[in-house]
Amino acid sequence: MGFFDSRCIWKAADNPARSTSMPAATPLYRKLSSTLAGLIRAGTFPPGSRFPSIRRTSREHGVSITTAMEAYRCLEDEGYLQARARSGYYVSPPVISPDRFPTTGTRPSSPLKVTHGTLFETVIDHASGQGAVSFATAAPGKGIVPETRLASISREIIRRHGLEALSYTPPQGRWELRAALSRRLYNLGLTVAPDEIITTQGATEGLMLALRATAEPGDLIAVEAPSYFGTLNLIRDLGLRVIEIPVDPRSGLVVEALEVALKKHRIAACVVQPHFQNPIGSLMPESRKKALSALAEQHGFAIIEDDVYGDLAHDGTRPSSIALHSDRVIHCGSASKTIAPGLRVGWLLPGKWHAEVRRLKGIQCPWNGTLSEFVIARFLDAGGYDRHLRRIRRLYAEQCAQTREAVLSHFPEDARVNQPAGGFVLWLEMPAGFDARSYTAAALRKGIGISPGPIFSATAGLNHCFRLACGFAFGTRTLEAIATLGKLARHHRS
Known part of the structure; x- marks a missing residue:
């Protein structure tokens, strides 16, 4: 018996004399797709799970590769399967009505304190x-955390660098990490030299530096509603005010609501998580990123892009940074959601605010975690990050x-x-x-x-x-x- 444990179902459907659910003229690939869809509905393969490969289905059911491919295309069209690049097919999540x-x-809120x-x-x-x-x-x-690989890299770094790996790192961060990040960001379309990157102790420090560089106490900051609580706590402690802009659960910040707010209020910065926003999970399309960038250019505010979830698209498609559309963007990232939260490694691209962010970094937290930065740099370059x-x-x-x-x-x-x-x-x-x-x-x-x-x-x-x-x-x-x-x-x- 094969992986479906259901060849009897398939053979019944394949035999016109024994099947009452399909007419004799039904194409073979349609019969196969119907059988597979039935198994998905029955829970044999739960939502999000990896589906057997086309080759395996072809072998198990005694059909050609072409027939199996056509069946999978039907399952995609009908919403049962999702194809992911270099990974195969997965059972789609249930469609929510x-x-x-x-x-x-x-509508935006009125300006308020947190x-x-x-x-x-x-x-x-x-x-x-x-x-x-x-x-x-x-x-x-x-x-999720690749602890075995990280432990191996840590031992290797201590053997190679000795005391240097356990010493202070200057405020801008290890050159090795900034160079590795420069190469990763190039794949996103961001052409930035290592010296244009400043590393931080997690994304939270990056957000604080970005807020301090772009706003003064009492200034108004646009935030998403709902918004990541860490951002709200930073805004409160910095003596800033907020105006809440609604978030669409599918497409992110409602730019039209921000535009309404800007007719009445001047904002210093807009903090946004465009990719798989925490807590509502939305993904901002390119059209909204362009519209947000246009508003920033028109009204002169900074966009603080919190992109800690950007590498975690379920289908493997990495969304692009808002910084591709404007030079008024401070891009913040972190290894906390993708590699290990306890290493406390983040980074930001301050752009036109680079000098001010570097000055503030030297005051706020002048030394970074050297071993952690070495480990993340090594993992990004040669540790199988992809x-x-x-x-x-x-x-x-x-x-x-x-x-x-x-x-x-x-x-x-x-x-x-x-x-x-x-x-x-x-x-x-x-x-x-x-x-x-x-x-x-x-x-x-x-x-x-x-x-x-x-x-x-x-x-x-x-x-x-x-x-x-x-x-x-x-x-x-x-x-x-x-x-x-x-x-x-x-x-x-x-």
Whole structure:
């Protein structure tokens, strides 16, 4: 019996005398696609999982390669399969009907100060406790971080460089890392020399440097709504104000809403995650990037591009930087979501703000982690980074798809959930009246960590929403935790 364990199904469909579901004139490839679609619907191959190769299907079912290829094309056209470059075919995630997709705001907020309490600290303090299933931290988990390879590189670097690998690195960062990043960024269409790059201790430091270089206390910063809570905390601590711009769950920042805001207010900078935005998972198309760039040129504000998820497109297609469309962009990146969060390696391309960012870096944090920068430089150049990316993109896609499917199965019918094309975060929107704060506390008592919506809002709103991070392997404990969350969701209405 082959991998489908269902040749009897295929042979019945292939024999007109035994099949009642297909007319005798049905082409062979259509019969095959119908059989495979049935297995996908039955759950033999769950959403996000890798599908058997065309060659294997040809062999298992005794058909030609051409017939198998035509069957796979039908499955693609019908939405059952997705082809990924250099990786093969994967089962598509379930299509979410419009009434189960998060809603989109259309208007900007008024200028305001960021007001956050201790809710986020409480979530983090408890979510990583022993025995907890944590959906709260958007970071790679076990099975994602290439620990064996990184350990090998670390030993090699210490042997080769000795004390130098454990000494201070100047503020701009190791030349080896900046050169490796220059080569990677060239593949994105960004032609930058190593001396145009400044390395940081994670993307958060890069965001702080970018904000300090482009704004003064009291200035107005445009942010996405919902927005990454780390950005909001930085803005609060720097004494800046924000104006929230809605984010479309599919296409990112609503540029038309930003344009409306600019008619009334002057902003110093716009912080945006164009690729697989945290927490809503959106992907900004090129047309919106161009429109945002045009507004920056017209109104003279800086675009701070937080691109930490850009390498994590589930289909392997790396989206391009907004910096291709404007010189008013500070591009920030990090190895935290793709390689290892604990190494704390990030970078930014300050562009026209290079001198000011370098000055601030020398004051704020004059020394970088030398060993970490050596390790990331080596991994990017000769450690199989592209192979690693192909592997974790597949894992993230599978984990997002399986988590989403479990949510749709266990949560009330009025729950809405996004369908990201990259990254590993899911955004759930419950009906008005849902209390995410009390829900988070109840989940923690069950040993489950989540991130409540208020920490993603400058006003601590969005109390009917929460985020689930899927950066760890999906398994029995995960499914049980989602089932528990689904039951709890039915009892937390304000």
